[in-house]
Amino acid sequence: MAKKVLIVEDSPTVRKSLETVIHTAGHKPVSASNGKEALEILEQENHGIQIIISDINMPHMDGIALIKNLAEKDIKIPTIMLTTESSADLIRKAREYGAKGWLVKPFLGEQILATIDKLALP
Ligand SMILES: [Mg+2]
Structure with missing residues (x-):
């Protein structure tokens, strides 16, 4: 089932590689280059985003x-953090605010796709 995936990543190279992995698997990537842009997309009516994959x-x-x-806006879209940081403190903070998972860079395409299959909203 095709999922609409919001990618939030400031590095054009990493963003492009995520878009390619997600698009090649038959999903629909939507990209933002920072949190602000992501919120703008999520504030649009009928954005239909089913999972968010975000850099730190x-x-x-x-x-x-x-x-x-x-969390403050009560937007309940599963969110996965993608980062080079494996700091326990950041992970704890992200989980406290509701992050559903954590992938450390360099990520594998299969890890991203397995996460989408497992966690994206129906
Ligand atoms: Mg970054």
Whole structure:
């Protein structure tokens, strides 16, 4: 089943590789380059996003601030954090705000797709 996936990532290279993996698997990627842009997309009516895959370190609004905002706005879309940071403190914080999972870069395409299959909204 095709899923609409919001990618939030400031690195054009990583963003492009995520888009390719997701698109090739038959899903529909939508991209934002920081948390602020992601919120703008999520505030649009009928955005239909079923899962969010977000980087942590980004300008303007980082991944932790994004997930905090989602919790405050009561937006219940499963969110996976994707980062080079494996700091226990960041993981704890992200989970506290409702992050459903954590993938450490460099990620494998299969890990991303398995996560989408497992966690995306129907
Ligand atoms: Mg980054």
